[in-house]
Amino acid sequence: MEQVLFRHNKPGRPVTFAEYCAEGGFAALHKALKELSPDDVQRAVIDSGLRGRGGAGFPTGKKWSFVPRDLPGPRYLICNCDEMEPGTYKDRALLEANPYSLVEGMVLAGYAIGVSHAFIFIRRGYELPAANLRHAIAEAKEAGLLGRNILGSGFSMEIDIHLSAGRYICGEETALMNALEGVRANPRAKPPFPAVKGLWGRPTVVNNVETLANVPYIVANGATRFKGLATTPEGSGMKLFCPSGHVRNTVCMELPLGMTLGEIIDGPCGGMLPGKKFKACIPGGASTPYFTADHFNVPMDFDAVAKAGSRLGTGGIVVFDEQTCMVGATLNLTQFFARESCGWCTPCREGLPYVREILTRIEAGGGEPEDIEILREHVHYLNYTFCALAPGAMGPVEGLLQLFEDEIREHITKRRCPFR
C-alpha cells in the first residue's frame, strides 16, 4: 500500500533532513516555486479533493480560496497542532517521525495563499514534535527552503512555533487565534470567518498538521494520483487512523480513505485482543457517535461515515469489547468535555456538568427513568451552543441513547452497573 505521509518513516527515529531530501522531499517545493503559480498550487489542492484532517473535513482548497486575493496587508497561515481529541495521536506520530513534510506543506500553502508569516500552534506536552519542528525549521532555513527569498523565487515566509498552555478549546480555530493573540481562549463568533478576519483581524487560514503534510504529495504527484489513493470514487487520499482500545495493533497507521470499518479492524488493527469480542467503537475521536458491528461495512470516508450517523473526525478509532460498560465509557468522555468547556456559553458550561451528573448517577446505580429524557433533551439543545464543542461532546451521548438505551435502562432498573 502506497504511503504518503509515512513513506519517509524510519524505524525508531525521526527521518533526517538529508534522508527526506534524498527520498524526494522538498521536490514539490522546488517544482512549485520554479514552475507553478500560487493559483496553480491552489488549483491542484482543490482538484485533489483534499479535505481537512482535523475533524471537520472541510475541503482545504476551498478554505484557501476564501482568503481575499487583493486585500493589502498581511495574512496568516496557522497550522493547528493542538491535538487534544481523546483517542487521537496522529499528529504526534507524524511529527515524531517526520516534521519535514509539514514544513514543506506549510511553505507550499503559504505560497498558494500569499502568506509571509505562518504559525504552528502545538499542544502542551508535545515536546518532541516541537523539538523536531524547531530542528526542521532551522534546517529548512539553512537550506534556503524557508525564510527570505526561498529558492531565489522572491517568495519569503517565516514559520513560528507556539507551544500552547494547553486546553482542548484551543483546537477550535477561533479560540486558537485568541490564544495565539495572548487573550483568553474563547471561541469567536462566526461570521466573520477567519479567512476574512482572523488572527489580529487579518485573513487567516487554519489547517491541521495532517492536511498540510499532504500538500507536498499533491503538488509533486498531481491531484489525480492523490485522489486515486482512496478506495472509493468519492474519497481522496490517505488518512492517518489511530486505533486504540481492545484491538491488537494500537499504532498510528496510514490507510486509504474508504476502507470499511470492518476491514480496518480486522486487517491493519489485527482484530480484537485475544478473547475479546467487538461491541462498539468511536469512529473518529471522542466527539463522534458510536458505531457497532452493524457498521462494519461503512466505508471510513467523510461522507459515508456521516451518512451512517457519525463523523470521520480525526480518525481516532477507540474500540470497546463486550465487557465495556457504554454508560461508563460515555461518562468518561463527558467528564473530559465538561472539564474542557471554555466556560463562555451557558449550555456547554452548565449543560455538560448536568449530563456528567446524570451519567455518574446512572453508572453508580442512582439513575431514574426520567434521566433518559433529560439526556435526550441535552443532545438536542446542546446544538445551540456558541461553538462546536458541546455538540461534539454530545456525540457519544447521542450514540449511547440511540444504540445502547437498553443498557442505560438496565443500569436504572438494576440500580447498579451490570458490568461490575
Next chain:
Amino acid sequence: MPKLIIDNIEVEVPAGTNVLEAAKKVGVWIPHFCYHPALGSVGACRLCAMKFLEGPVKGVQMSCMVPAQDGMVVSTTDGEAARMRSLVIEWLMLNHPHDCPVCDEGGECLLQDYTVAGGHGIRRYRGKKRTFRNQDLGPYVEHEMNRCIECYRCVRFYQDFAGGTDLGVMANANRVYFGRFTDGALESPFSGNILDICPTGVYTDKTARFRARYWDYEMAPSVCPWCSLGCNTVPAARYRELLKTIARRNDAVNGWFICDRGRFTNAPVNDPARPHTPLLDGREASWDEALDVLVTRIGELNELYGEGSLAVVGSPRLSLEGCLLLPRLAELLATDTLCYFSSLEEGDRSAAAVSLLNGTNTASMADVGEADCIAIFECDLREEGPMMLLAVRQAWRKGAPVFLVGKNAPLEQARAISIEAIELSILEEAPLGIFERPVVICGTRHNSPAAIAELTHAGAKLAFLLPGPNAFGAALLSREQDCTSLTEAVAAGKVKGILAFEADIPTELLEGMALLAVADWRPTEAAKQAHIVLPTAAWTEMDGTFVNNEGRAQRFRKAMAPGLPLRGLPARYHASADKPVPLYPPRVHRREPPGGSLLPAWRLMAAIMERLGAERVEHPFTDAWESLRELDPDGEGVRVFELPQR
C-alpha cells in the same frame, strides 16, 4: 432599512440592528443576560433564542447575534425556542443559590425575573452546587461569586469599555471566576458600574447593602452634582437617607454609566453636621424669626455702611432657578454687588469658556466618544470630569489618537483607562487639522482666560470642564449681569456683609464682615462662621435644573423628602413630652419629619423677596428661559443655545 416580521408584527429597523432590539421596538421583550446595548452582542448566555422561520438564517438562533434582514420571519413563541430559553434558566439555576430572600439583589434581579418568567420551578438536577471564595473588592463593591451566571458583562465593561486591568476572568468550564488576581480595592474610577450591569447579586453596593429592597426606595430622575458634566442618575433613598445612586441612561451625556465619584458620594446628603434648622448666631430659630432677623439685619447693615454694602453671592453649584432669581433679589436689596463666583479665577475662566461656546462648536460627551482625534489640554480628567475620560476611551477604541497637552495633563489619567496617549507641551503640536472630528478637552483649573480664549482658533470642537454642576448657567448669567467675583468686590473695600446661596467662599473673604448670612445645605466654612444660617434642600430633595459643561439644561426631580435620616436620629427626636425616654423605633408623630422644613435655595430667595414686599414668585423661569419650564427630566436635556430668543 430591513423589514422583518416578529411574532406576526411587521417591524422596520435601521440596518445593523439585531433582531433582539428589533423585537424590543415592537414591544416583544426577549430575555437576555449577556447582551447589553452599550457592550454589544457576544452570544454567551444563549437566552435570547428565537425561531427563525423564513429568511437567510433558519432555525433556533440567538437573536442578539443576528442582524435584522429583509424577509425574516421570526417567532419568539415557538416551542423549541421557548424550551431553549427555559433550559438556559434551568442550567443557570444549577449553581445559583436559592436564597433570594437574603440576597441584596432580590427584587431587582434579572435572573429572579426570568426564572419566574421562564417557568422553571422544579429542580431536576441532583448534583451539588459549586461554590467559590468571595473576594474583598474594596469599600464599595461586595463580591458574591456563587451568584454568578457568567454573562461576562462585568469584565466586558471593566476591561473593554472602561480599560480597567484588575478585574478579569479566571479558570474555565463551570469554575469560571470573575474577580481580581488577589483581594483588593477595584482600581478603575468606573468600577461601580458593575453594580448596575451585573444581572444578579454578584456585585452589590457595599455602602447600601441590606438597607432596602428596590420597592422601598424613593427614587426620581436626577443629575449628578459632583462635577460639571451633568451625568444622569437615579438617587435611591429610604427613611430620609440617600442610600445609593444608580446610573441613568442619557445617550447625549453619560450614555449608560457614571463614575465612582458620582455614584458613591452620597454621604454629604446624610451628613449629621448638615444644617437642618435656621440658626441665628448659633441658636436654632423658626423660619419666620430667621427671615425677619435677616431682613432687619440687612437694613441695619445698609444704615450703618450705606446702601450697597451687602454682597449677594450665588455659585456654580446653585441651580439655574436660584441663579435666575439672584439678580431680582439683589435688586430688591438695592445692592449692586451680585456675584456668581467667589474666586476671581473660577469666574474669569468659566466666563471665558462659556463665551467661546456656541451651538456648533461645543462637544458633548457623545461627540467626544465619536471624535477621531482628542487633545486633553492642561487638565486631569480624573479630577475635573471622570466620565469624560470614559468617553475618551471609547473614541480611542475606535482608533482616535489621544494627546495630553501641557504640564497639567498627567499621563496617569490615560493609564487609568489603559489607553496610549501622546504627551505634548503645546496644543499647536497636535495635528488636529488633519482630522475630521477633532475635539479639544480643556480644563478650567489651570488655564488662564487668555489661553482658553485662544482655543477658538484650535480648529476643533471644544469640551470644557467647569467648576460646578451649574457653572455654565452661573457664568452665562454672570456675563449677562456684568458681575464681578466676590474676591474683587471684597478687595474694592465696599462689601461689609454677605448673603450667600450655596457658595463655597474662601475663608479670607469672610474676615471682618458685619453680616454673614449663609443659605446652604452643606456645612461649609462660611456656614460655620455665619451669623445667620438658612439651611436649604440638597439636589436630591428638590426639583431643579443644572446647565452642564456643554450648555445642556437638565431637569432633576425631587427624589426624597428632606429631613434628618432616621438612622442616627438624635435622641431628642425620639422623645415626647409624656415619654421622655428615647424610644426605638421613634413613634412620635409630627407634622413634618425632624429637620424636614428645608426649601430649595430658590424658594428661600422667593420667600425673602416676598418679605421685602415683592410679588409672589410663581416660577423663576421667565422671558428667554420660560420654555425650560416644560423640560423633561427623562429627555436628553436642552442646550441653552437652542432656546428661543437666545
